[in-house]
Amino acid sequence: xxxxxxxxxxxxxxxxxxxxxxxxxxxxxxxxxxxxxxxxxxxxxxxxxxxxxxxxxxxxxxxxxxxxxxxxxxxxxxxxxxxxxxxxxxxxxxxxxxxxxxxxxxxxxxxxxxxxxxxxxxxxxxxxxxxxxxxxxxxxxxxxxxxxxxxxxxxxxxxxxxxxxxxxxxxxxxxxxxxxxxxxxxxxxxxxxxxxxxxxxxxxxxxxxxxxxxxxxxxxxxxxxxxxxxxxxxxxxxxxxxxxxxxxxxxxxxxxxxxxxxxxxxxxxxxxxxxxxxxxxxxxxxxxxxxxxxxxxxxxxxxxxxxxxxxxxxxxxxxxxxxxxxxxxxxxxxxxxxxxxxxxxxxxxxxxxxxxxxxxxxxxxxxxxxxxxxxxxxxxxxxxxxxxxxxxxxxxxxxxxxxxxxxxxxxxxxxxxxxxxxxxxxxxxxxxxxxxxxxxxxxxxxxxxxxxxxxxxxxxxxxxxxxxxxxxxxxxxxxxxxxxxxxxxxxxxxxxxxxxxxxxxxxxxxxxxxxxxxxxxxxxxxxxxxxxxxxxxxxxxxxxxxxxxxxxxxxxxxxxxxxxxxxxxx
Numbered sequence: 208x209x210x211x212x213x214x215x216x217x218x219x220x221x222x223x224x225x226x227x228x229x230x231x232x233x234x235x236x237x238x239x240x241x242x243x244x245x246x247x248x249x250x251x252x253x254x255x256x257x258x259x260x261x262x263x264x265x266x267x268x269x270x271x272x273x274x275x276x277x278x279x280x281x282x283x284x285x286x287x288x289x290x291x292x293x294x295x296x297x298x299x300x301x302x303x304x305x306x307x308x309x310x311x312x313x314x315x316x317x318x319x320x321x322x323x324x325x326x327x328x329x330x331x332x333x334x335x336x337x338x339x340x341x342x343x344x345x346x347x348x349x350x351x352x353x354x355x356x357x358x359x360x361x362x363x364x365x366x367x368x369x370x371x372x373x374x375x376x377x378x379x380x381x382x383x384x385x386x387x388x389x390x391x392x393x394x395x396x397x398x399x400x401x402x403x404x405x406x407x408x409x410x411x412x413x414x415x416x417x418x419x420x421x422x423x424x425x426x427x428x429x430x431x432x433x434x435x436x437x438x439x440x441x442x443x444x445x446x447x448x449x450x451x452x453x454x455x456x457x458x459x460x461x462x463x464x465x466x467x468x469x470x471x472x473x474x475x476x477x478x479x480x481x482x483x484x485x486x487x488x489x490x491x492x493x494x495x496x497x498x499x500x501x502x503x504x505x506x507x508x509x510x511x512x513x514x515x516x517x518x519x520x521x522x523x524x525x526x527x528x529x530x531x532x533x534x535x536x537x538x539x540x541x542x543x544x545x546x547x548x549x550x551x552x553x554x555x556x557x558x559x560x561x562x563x564x565x566x567x568x569x570x571x572x573x574x575x576x577x578x579x580x581x582x583x584x585x586x587x588x589x590x591x592x593x594x595x596x597x598x599x600x601x602x603x604x605x606x607x608x609x610x611x612x613x614x615x616x617x618x619x620x621x622x623x624x625x626x627x628x629x630x631x632x633x634x635x636x637x638x639x640x641x642x643x644x645x646x647x648x649x650x651x652x653x654x655x656x657x658x659x660x661x662x663x664x665x666x667x668x669x670x671x672x673x674x675x676x677x678x679x680x681x682x683x684x685x686x687x688x689x690x691x692x693x694x695x696x697x698x699x700x701x702x703x704x705x706x707x708x709x710x711x712x713x714x715x716x717x718x719x720x721x722x723x724x725x726x727x728x729x730x731x732x733x734x735x736x737x738x739x740x741x742x743x744x745x746x747x748x749x750x751x752x753x754x755x756x757x758x759x760x761x762x763x764x765x766x767x768x769x770x771x772x773x774x775x776x777x
Contacts, residue, residue, distance in 0.1 A: 214357050
């Protein structure tokens with residue numbers, strides 16, 4: 208398939224702000240595709256990738272290398288920098304200037320999707336001495352053959368930011384309509400594969416029952432997420448008998464094991480195995496050959512048995528060097544709470560009660576609050592690296608409240624409340640699992656703009672526009688935050704933000720939405736100031752959530768739910 212034909216559709220998608228029109232244009236694109244491999248690649252490209260979503264590899268090409276590549280084919284560097292400043296978009300800038308060059312695309316065969324995709328994959332794999340020159344040669348070779356509109360999207364793909372407003376939910380809807388398959392079924396398959404290209408390819412091949420679309424070792428799946436419970440009593444009223452578990456303030460991990468091969472993935476599906484050798488060794492010791500389990504990784508103070516600050520966990524997760532030193536400083540414990548796969552059997556469709564029984568059978572104990580409380584309390588300061596989450600199965604609000612208070616007393620956040628009959632639903636925020644904490648839920652938000660500072664903050668950015676998302680991934684500003692930040696935090700933000708500026712607006716800059724922060728606030732208010740209809744009153748930054756991406760931030764529905772809970776508490 209020709210690259211120019213895809214770019215024409217991308218141009219139509221980019222020009223409309225209406226999600227349904229974007230979806231319909233993408234359906235037209237599907238209609239044009241004959242080769243399943245081309246459809247696979249187009250789905251990746253539409254969301255700015257050349258690798259599947261679960262694959263943490265990136266092209267890793269910066270704007271500087273891209274500029275050097277197009278300058279090498281005759282584009283004037285100063286003119287290019289001026290155009291970038293004017294448009295705020297290197298893709299548009301290259302498109303406008305490439306026509307001035309005596310251009311090679313008239314002499315060559317037109318670019319194909321396959322050539323663009325495979326060439327960029329090759330670029331991403333080049334390492335070692337002379338790698339920069341090799342990358343520039345391959346990239347400039349593509350631009351020599353690119354028409355102006357092709358160059359726009361080629362440049363953006365190289366920087367992995369297509370700016371056309373396509374996302375996975377919209378592509379799934381397009382695939383659902385074109386292939387006449389319920390969107391819910393496709394969403395479930397996608398949640399297991401985290402590979403929109405593979406799903407599209409199998410649809411075009413009529414192979415939706417392929418084993419490649421089923422749960423697979425070492426291909427992490429997106430975690431199931433909890434809703435916010437207004438109260439323990441309300442959750443019991445809705446679920447009846449439920450499993451209450453201690454809610455740990457840690458980092459979600461998904462652990463895959465096949466023999467002595469162990470991989471640990473973060474909630475963003477990043478491979479963090481190398482930073483956690485003691486957990487890897489402990490998992491190797493489990494007497495099961497093939498396994499996928501989920502848990503929460505917590506930093507434990509062995510003197511008190513209570514959790515250490517969340518930032519200590521991130522310090523461990525980010526370590527690439529001196530890991531043994533940090534192992535001595537920061538002790539980690541993983542509390543397992545779910546099992547998805549064991550020795551060739553997938554459990555995601557089994558009820559939670561069955562999954563917990565299988566998990567407990569592996570370890571030979573339950574960590575039941577009623578039966579095992581004394582032993583649990585004695586082991587709080589123990590050297591355990593792997594443990595099971597503490598649980599209580601009850602429909603009695605008084606018992607549940609006692610367990611909740613006990614969980615707080617040993618230093619944890621609150622409780623999770625789980626429906627015993629519910630299957631595992633990857634990637635979804637479900638109403639079969641709740642979380643309950645003593646204070647109003649803080650929000651994970653993403654920074655979308657940064658305002659230049661004044662006075663003491665003149666060398667940094669002074670305040671930041673923060674946003675939540677809807678279920679389609681669209682972002683909605685909900686306030687500005689500037690408090691809760693140290694000078695070290697402000698310097699960190701300046702370094703990060705300067706690298707991800709999309710557009711310079713003078714007093715403020717618009718940035719790529721990738722810096723996630725957790726914010727507390729006095730209350731959520733109704734507000735006409737923001738299109739979402741809500742605003743945070745007195746928000747303050749609690750911490751950076753480097754373990755989360757923009758897909759993990761809170762939704763507009765969460766905001767509405769907290770608003771209603773807040774009204775009920777007043």
